[in-house]
Amino acid sequence: MNTIVIILLAVLGAILGSFINVLIYRLPRKESIIYPASHCGNCGKHIPAYLNIPIISYIILGGKCKYCHAKIHWHHLLVEIITPLILIGLFLQYGLLNILFFKYAILCLVMIPIFFIDAFHQIIPHKLSIPLIPLGLIFALIPGNDVGVINSLIAAIIIFCFLVFLAYAYRLARKVDGLGGGDIWLLTGIAAFFGLLSMPYVVLFAALLGIIYFLIFVKNKKQGFAFGTFIAISTILWSLFGAETALSYVNLI
Ligand SMILES: [Zn+2]
Numbered sequence: 001m002n003t004i005v006i007i008l009l010a011v012l013g014a015i016l017g018s019f020i021n022v023l024i025y026r027l028p029r030k031e032s033i034i035y036p037a038s039h040c041g042n043c044g045k046h047i048p049a050y051l052n053i054p055i056i057s058y059i060i061l062g063g064k065c066k067y068c069h070a071k072i073h074w075h076h077l078l079v080e081i082i083t084p085l086i087l088i089g090l091f092l093q094y095g096l097l098n099i100l101f102f103k104y105a106i107l108c109l110v111m112i113p114i115f116f117i118d119a120f121h122q123i124i125p126h127k128l129s130i131p132l133i134p135l136g137l138i139f140a141l142i143p144g145n146d147v148g149v150i151n152s153l154i155a156a157i158i159i160f161c162f163l164v165f166l167a168y169a170y171r172l173a174r175k176v177d178g179l180g181g182g183d184i185w186l187l188t189g190i191a192a193f194f195g196l197l198s199m200p201y202v203v204l205f206a207a208l209l210g211i212i213y214f215l216i217f218v219k220n221k222k223q224g225f226a227f228g229t230f231i232a233i234s235t236i237l238w239s240l241f242g243a244e245t246a247l248s249y250v251n252l253i
Helices: 002-029 056-060 075-094 099-121 132-141 149-174 181-194 199-217 227-241 243-252
Strands: none
Touching: 002 075, 002 099, 056 075, 075 099, 075 227, 099 132, 099 181, 099 227, 132 149, 132 181, 149 181, 181 199, 181 227, 199 227, 227 243
16 A cells, blocks of 8 residues: 555656746746646747656656757756655655645645745745645644644744844844845745644754855855755655654753
8 A cells, every 4th residue: 555655656746846947937037827738938938848858858858848959957857856755754644644744745735846946036025825724734733733723824824024133123223135025925835734843943954054054155154145045955854754753852852
């Protein structure tokens, strides 16, 4: 049974990964995500279905467009591989008949495009972040959820107010924007999913990852900093580990 589910999730994940790649390309360019059908970003030629098979097409074509031979960025392959892996990880953590599987699958599926769009363009599209707020609240209403609706609502309100205050204070003090509106909506949405107790850990872990990355890889220290990228990793790891399990471990320590 488990093997069949894992195979099905692998296929579904690769297909969803392929769609996430469309979001990563089109959302920052303000293009429609439905029309036109898949096309090469360089020559604009339509990509027929038989050349649009997740993972397999990328490998067969050697990561290049069949027509103009322009390189297809490696993140396309990476997304089609990590999406199924995350779904399988969530299945092994929660099982398929658990509302938490669906809740955290949706959260992680939104975090993947946010990770890449913020890393490449330093923006977090509102189309991805804002819907997380009602979605988190809706999941909180379903029996068997790990975060109650009051917790979800209070977490979203407190995180939102706190971040707006922080952004305002930072702007007053430094005369520049430190925290973007994108980060505020994103963290408010995540708070609606995780509840109040998880949020300090998710944010601290994201900040820690960000600081390590900044110190090691960023040469120009004055350059902007895509915090959403690290929030996305932190959120995926917290979801995979299980918000409740993670909290109980943290409390043990
Ligand atoms: Zn092309």
